[in-house]
Amino acid sequence: MSRSKTRFLACAAVAHTKLLGIFPGIKLGQTQQLLASALGHKTYQSFALSGDAEAFDRAEMAVLDPAAVMLRAMYFKLPLGKDEWSVLIEEISAKQVVGTMELREDLGYAYWLARHAFQQADDPRIAALVRPYKCSHSYGRLLSEQIDITATELKSDEGPLPAILRAAVHGEICAEGEDYVGLAMPVMADYALERIGRNLYDGPVLLNIRQLGEPRRFCPAEEFDGGMPF
Secondary structure (H helix, E strand, O other), X not given: OOHHHHHHHHHHHHHHHHHHOOOOOOXXXXXXXXXXXXXXXXXXXXXXXXXXXXXXXXXXXXXXXXXXXXXXXXXXXXXXXXXXXHXXXXXXXXXXXXXXXXXXXXXXXXXXXXXXXXXXXXXXXXXXXXXXXXXXXXXXXXXXXXXXXXXXXXXXXXXXXXXXXEEEEEEEEEEEOHHHOEEEEEEEEEEEEEEOOOOEEOOOEEEXXXXXXXXXXXXXXXXXXXXXXX
């Protein structure tokens, strides 16, 4: 059994246990069908035979379709509604069987993934911005919480989710110098998330980063008063 299928089947096992308390007698195979429908497939066999079986193991965000799940549940004569669906997803997340992958119902969380990537700021292009100032790179912090998500392809009624999501993050690159005093450089960082399955996205990749102005003097002890801006 492949590692990718193991992750999906682990989700199905947790979901099946939870659903048994709501719908006694529900079969594991039916639970697998419900989860496959949430990921854009009509059947579990379609999911298992597609590239999604592998993509599910490495995706960082799954965009779930609860309406498709409820429609599939009607086929099994199961009155599964929004409340039951929410409980089910909460249980899967609580059991941590999907690793770091986020289970979401819209595309907006792409921004928060990009936001986290910016705060980690481990791309060499970011370090290159502060190198001329002889400071060591530290981290990125936000200057605004504006969510800016664009898609290269719009979703149609029958078509897939966007092939690429782009997220722009406005913030500062904070770097430390001597005596804990450094600089904060205003930047705009553009990230992209690639769709690697019908409803699955890979993690954010930095496309480019633009300096927006001159850096300012930055002293963490003065600005954060004991806390980091995460």
